[in-house]
Amino acid sequence: MIRTGGAARTGIGSPLKHALKDWAQTDAVTWIYLFKALIASCLTLWLSMRFELPQPATAITTVFIVMQPLSGHVLAKSIYRFIGTLAGSAFSVLLMAVFPQNNELFLGGLALWVFVCSTGAARQRNFRAYGFVLAGYTAVMIALPVVDHPNRVFMAAVWRVLEISLGIGCASLISATVFPLTTSSALLKSVNVRFGSFADFAVTGLRQTGKNDEFERVNLRFFSEAVGLEVLRSITTFEDPEMRRRSGRLNRLNSEFMAVTTRFNALHQLLERRGDVGAGAHASGTNAEWVALAALIEPYAGRSLLEDDANRLAAQLETFKEGLPAAIRIKRSIFERGEPSRDELLDFNTAYELLYRFVEELREYALTHASLADHSHAREDWSEPFVAQTNWWASIAAGLRSACVLLVLSWLWIVTTWPSGAAMTLVSALTVGLSAFSTNPKRMSFQIACGTAATAAIGVFEVFFVYPLIDGFPLLCLVIAPVIMLGTYLLARPQWAGYGLGMLVFFGTNSVPANLTIYNPYGLINDYLAMVFGMLVCAVAGAVILPPNSPWLWRRLERDLRRQVVFAIRAPLQALASGFDSGTRDLMHQANGFATGHPDVQRSLLRWTLVVLDVGHAIIELRREEAKLPDFPCYRESEPWRQSLRLMSRALMRLFVKPGAGNLRRCLAAVERSINCVQETTEPFASHFQTSPLRRVESYLHFVRTSLLAPNTPLSIHLPAHPSRGNHYVS
Template sequence: MSSLSVRLPKAAAVRFALSDWAHTDGVTWMFILKTLITAFTALWLAYRLELPQPNTVLVSAFIVLQPQSGQVLAKSFYRILGTLAGLTVMVTFIALFAQERVLFLLCVAIWVGLCTAGAARYRDFRAYACLLAGYTAVMIGIPATLHPEGAFMQALWRVIEITLGILCTGVVSAIVLPQTSTAALRNALNTRFGDFAGLASAGLDGTLDRERFEQASARIAAEVVGLESLRNVTAFEDPHMRLRSGRLARLNSEFMQLTTRFHALQRLLDRLRERQASNVLEVLMPCLIDVSELLASWHGRPLSEADAERLSVQLELCKHHLMPRIREARASLGHTCPREADQLDFETAAELLFRFVDDMHNYAQTHASLAAHKHEREQWKERFTPKANALAAAVAGFRCALLVIVGGVFWIETSWLSGATFALTSVLIAALSSASPNPKRLSLQLTLGTLLGATLGFILTFRVLPHIDGFPLLCFVLAPVFALGAFLITRPKWSGYGVGLLVWFCIASLPANLARYDAYTFINEYLAMLLSMGMAVVAAIVILPPNRPWLWERLEAELRLRVVRVISDPLKGLSSNFESGTRDLLNQAYGLSTGRPDVQRRLLRWTFQVQEIGLSIIELRREQEALPKEPWYAERMPWRRAIRALGRALIRLFIQPSESNRQRALAAVEHAIHATRTTDDRRPPHFDSSPLRRVCSYLHFIRTSLLDPQSPLRD
């Protein structure tokens, strides 16, 4: 008996194993179960209501499927908007061009192209509104050209069917063991500071290698973009998170500023270590160690609201003790190393360190404020501003419009009975793949998934369904197909196969209220689908695929132009716009260049350069905006004119990078530093009291960035 008890696992181990399963494989099985409940509920209602096309109900349900309830609700909301927009436009087109198929087809192609371009522009759940506005228009319009007299009733039936599928998915997702987006958002917020604290602690004590730093920068950019998407989604499912939407936006903005400040400090410390500036590092090290030890204590720890309150108190004390230490270090450096360059290095590094701690303090205060339903920090007007390449969106729209025209012309010229399916499928494939960084791969996955669906559909339609009777047996037969498709959707690398299997199996193989067993029509329908998918794959390969150098280079150019925007745009809201736009561009370009580490490395180097220069320019502009009205701070002063000349030199450099433009920018920043240092300042020469001292630090950081041997400007 005692030996048996020894072999039995302990209760704690069992609970841990069950918890681990629930958060890994359990999530997959729960998604499969919810998919089956959704599908059979929607199908039963479609049959009971005797809807003309039950397959449309299931297609709508499967397209809306997401693991988290907030994602389902957001996707459903925008999908209904897109459906209504597509309905309105298509009824108008039918009324105007029902007797002229060529003009009708041209208008449909233009509309679908615009909708697809809009989907590529937004790249979030709003993209589904655009996709469905185009797809619904085609789904209603193409069959209606055969029977225009019944177009309006067909449109109403499609809207009812689509809405029913959306409602079934939303209700099941919200009721059956819901996985909320709010929980995912809170988990992301609680864990990201602990991860960042370990990274920052290693950077301050000198143990952070370049490869880890670059990988972390790319990951942080993706996390920031993902968190903004989660913030938008949670507003649909949780009123408590909706009350905190402003603070969540502020928290994300402050985290971006915090990571940019750390990046600037880390790069400067790396340059000092490479130059072996031992005197500066030696006097600065006690200050760095204090902050590093504080951060090390938070490494890997989840940060709840109560923890954030304690962190805020710790950072307040750290700030209080850090300033005297910096002044002691400055005095020590003055006795041992009077060189101007070393003094500027120290001043710049010390200010970046103090601002870094201050940024963390602001972040901790905002995080702690989430505990309250209402808080003054909710008043936050700056927003995350995503950036999309207009040409890439236009290419996606053109590709989809061209497929509509080619499919429609082929249908008209051949009078193929399945030509409507051919044209309809080409639109849906092009629309779904337009938002993908690799439309060729997604189109191919959808095609292979559809081929699998055709095989299973043929077996079920002609070998199984004629021998069963009743809805329970139908569910039993369809369950393996739906479960397989849901399982594939849960695997990011295989999700295209799952979507292709579920969507096109339902379109061609799902029995209607009046079942038909017509092998000729069945084969024609699937042949039309596979041919149109093959055409979409060819179009994705031939017509400017996004994961090619033409788009990487444009996104890289847009990254550089962020510096130009920082110099020329209004200061209000500039910081948040700069931080979010830069990270969104990096996230896009990094994803598109998967498999090309050389391209990704170059994109990261440009991002670092842009962030360094952009941060310094924003701080310079803020300092000049807040200058007191004293004669030595006037617009006409030489140091103010020198900074304006530096701005013009930097604009030339980042619009057209070259060695000659870099040298001009270096000369301009040297002149600005000299003019600033020789200006008579009546305030104590500390960065916490002298605006000119701070200005000189920002200018010096720009100079060190331009001189960095790792800079892409030196390629």
Template sequence: MSNPALPFKAKLREAAADWWRSDAPTWVYVFKMVLAGLLALGIGYGLDLESPRSALITVFIVMQPQSGMILAKSFYRVIGTLVGSMAIVVFVGLFAQTPELFLLASALWIGLCTVGSAHNRNFRSYGFVLSGYTVALIGLPAALHPAITFDSVMTRVTEIMVGIVCVGLVSALVFPQASAPGLVRIIRGRFTAFVDLISATLGGSADRKQLEATNARFVGDIIGLEAMRSAAIFEDPEVRLRSGRLTRMNSEFMALSTRMHALHQLMNRLHANPAASAQVVIDAISPYFREVQPLLTRASGEPVMSALDAADAALKLDAYKRELPRRVRATRSTLAGQCQSDSAMLDFDTASELLYRVIEELHAYTLTYASMTQRHHEREQWEHSYAPKTSMTTALIAGARAAVVMLCLAGFWIASGWPSGDVAVLNAAAFCAITSAAPDPAKATRTVAIGVLFAAVAGYVYTFHILPRLDGYWMLASALMPVLMLAVYLTTKPKWAGYGLGICIFFPFLAVPDNFAHFNAAGYLNESVALVVSLLVTAVAFMVLLPPTTDWTVRVLEKQLRKQVVDACFGKLAHLALKFESGTRDLMHQITMFTTSRPLLRQKALGWMFATLEVGHAIIELRNELHGIRTEAPDLLPASAYAALNRLREAIPALFAQPSATTLASALAANDATIAEVQTAIGPHYRERSERHRLQRTLSYLHFIRTALLDEQSPLHTMRAGATNNTTGERHAT
């Protein structure tokens, strides 16, 4: 709000500056996309392409705010178009004389591509969509006229390439908006937010609900950063030089947030324990927590934010990490003299081990962040990529739905002889694939259908009342500009984006003339009806054929989420932690999208995510420790301990595969038996420090698994006999 005491000119300047900050980027984007579209249209006419509107539509399909995103999407569009074109040549060659077999093969191909689209992330998903969509878009007309198949494929690929080149050039040369600055803001903002979270958590001012809400937000941040990184590498060589470190930071951030949550949960459980020994443990470990915040604070008293500040913090964390084991051993010796409880010593060992891991992961994360100031750094050597996880069940359902919709409309087309049936078939196939990844695909398709209705009405006015009065490209461009600007502007508003998308794609399809223009009212109405009917059929299919917004879909994803613990128990140890972390968060992100209007379902899924992360991560750590013991000192544990560990490794997956009171009791019994075996192996007799430390670490992981299974906030708690659901968020004892 402007200051009323300012003179008029100052108010005007303030208002202009405010508009430039808030609204100007949107209008710059609108003008750029319309300019690119009209440029592509003009080049299409100049090259005498058969359908220049395809170049214009391509611009609107690949449009994105940042040039890196446009380049990434364009790259996968080209790949998808080329793969689809090769499929067309094969299908037409095999089935040109039998339209029914051609349509069946096309439906199966589109279904397969939709499965690939649902199973992938970012713009790779779009590449699969285009592979299927190209078969429908070019293949159906080519099947009707097999002799011109090659010419049709080459013409359409040329039209698409013209659109891609135009949108790429305009985006890069006219008020370019790079992805890299946004990437820097995300990295710095996330580091600062996590520093604040660590300070609040270890300082004792964060409760469970606050921590869970922050971790839930971090799920989206992790996936968003990976998406922006994969786009930014297309436009910025500096980002490409740091791509390995960006991926590494994401991995280290996931591991660190999991450790932090585990430590907080353990302290919460100690705080809820009425035993006097629990308070003794809290008093012994709490002073260490208060020492962490100063390590992440600058000399001025402000928290560390920039990569330059992080370099100093990394030095302090490294020194603290080296001294921590010696100090903890001294504290443990004092505690052992004060407290004779085995349970209390287990609690202290587990808390101190988790604290050390938090400091270790925090040091690694801070080092990587600090290295971002340098173009080349040894931490760039990171070959482990983000590993998304998608339910194959839901992907197969999406593919089957697309194939069924296409076959139904194709059957109606053949049976009725509908002149524009091919338009309905190819459009339905495309939108089944495009919207299958939307949180509510039926709603998304309905909003696009409303945009198509507007496009049909506006297109009729343009085609039969305005275009006949125009002469030349410049008059055509001037006439199209207002509608195109309105359509692109609507896509910038989340509430109206579906309407804008429908207008962007289908208004040019209906209103922009080919190089050989023809005015056929009956054909226009047929095509308009075909477009609307195809979208309505698609929307009905999403509402009837196992809609992704049902509770069943959420339960399938939730089951897949719990299955991550099974993979943690039996997967190959190489890179298992990263796959587990990224897969668990990716599944949770999908559940979050499907439960935007169902907070209870989302809360339950969040509970399973935290239980999965806690138990699964502890199991991976346990397996790594046992792998080292088996490799370097196999006699450190007796055969009975190995047998108990194997029984636990089977009981935990059974619990998460089929959660029940019985499987929970079996898992707890197996865990208690394993703890007893390892305690016996440690014994009261003398052992070397390294051997005792290894066994104590093993015991700590087992003890943490036990406390996680008994957590009163966990979804597993309701399965215990006589348990009641406790949803309060206690602050931990620090």
């Protein structure tokens, strides 16, 4: 049985990302991480010297890079580092064999390889991106030092693979055996806490209105949680066989959570548009259901959802769902006696449909959560993976920056014949690779340069004034320990990670003694100067060559977000909902990171995401209902209402591809025609309308219309100043 923790209280909307960040940055975890990094690096250095590896610095640098607070992260990063190292080593040998005596073509081929790898790093997710980075700069680090001695490239590749393997082995061993902190426990804790945060959010949303900023802020956190949980799930498959057995259920749980949050957002926004949230609201006649649902969820708000809680919640939701149709039929009959307008009746039907779907999907989520306690379960059979979305232009821009930096510095090296030009070019390749998947490569490169500059002073002092005075390996560990501890501490803080990376990697590369140590002050100082210069060039390139944190990328990501509606209309129905949900959230997560420091842009992107999710899910539900309709005359393909749906879909695609007042007006008119056609089709069956499948079609059409007319979306600028409540538009 998998079960974690007690019922820890959390604040409203406490997200996975922030919970993990707070947990990972507690003093105890930080100190454990620091000492584990120190032990692993010292063990690696000792073994490197005992085995007489040519470059112990490569092995110890590997420890600095792959070491993480959680053992699963270390294992996943190590595996991809090893794969990337093999790929880069093989390419360096191949390239040297093809161009052994032509430096220009050799460096051009190397730049092309770095372009491909940096593009792949920006395109991929999780530690797969790190594998691409390693493949890129490993080829540079192997080939450049022996560019004038092609016959040495094969042994250089072999030694590098051995040194990196030793670093990976030591880091993984120490991480897994010395006070291990598993990713599996962090994942389960996050899953349990996440539902309590959502329950708090849902109860507040059902009882209050008028807090749009808070509503958007918490939604943004849930978007980040969905992406973060997928990262943790993919990592735990490397670490824990028990979690591998539950990988399908965790994937399903994440997909169902996305569906639940999207459905609740749709329900809440429909009620808020019509003033039907809060204790005094009676516009749609369903206020009692909101009160009852809020009371049902409230006991689970703000605390961890454990196995027994999940089973109890599922049973309560099943009872609530079974009694809902009869209660709504009674309310509808009472409501219709007041001779409501057409729009008021559509509001009633749509709100009821969304409420029923929300309860149903919340019950499915609770059942999947409860199933995690079993070693095997039928819910493990899930074939709808998380779909990551990355803009190709953003990926190509990262590759272009990397290739340009490498070509410019290689040309500078050849023209000036600077003895430290190889170090400059090599380090620039490493820096652009590490910043390829950063949201702000300029800042990351500059931080690495500052960290390297600081460690240059420390490294020169230790190499020439401390190392000659000590004797024995214990004293060596003692004098390098402060640098390792400080760099690791900075690396553990996301806002200072670049400084820590620069300190650790380049102290290890230049100032850790080799088995054959050469004391060359001129060469060491020149190498450090070349490194800092190369990093500053990388920072300039990050600011000049298509920087990702600039309007050109925000506009493309916004366009990609809007085109998710086209995806919902055109893609095959199988696994469409989960692919649409995950892809849209992933795009929003990226866009929000790139727009850091620009709250207006972030707010606009978030509002586009919300309207895309609302309209996209309504379209998917329309397509599902249309596919399920029975073979009666009024449901045939040739019927006018089906033709009107096709025209409406085309109008929606035009609107979201190219938003504007004209396209919005035509789209609203197309939706209105579809609603009228559906109503005309069901007119002969009025006595059976309550159970007609077309009622659900009509409800989702009405929801599409109200979503397009919402006052707080980016489309609202194209609406008339005072649209009527009936919202009827004509061509």
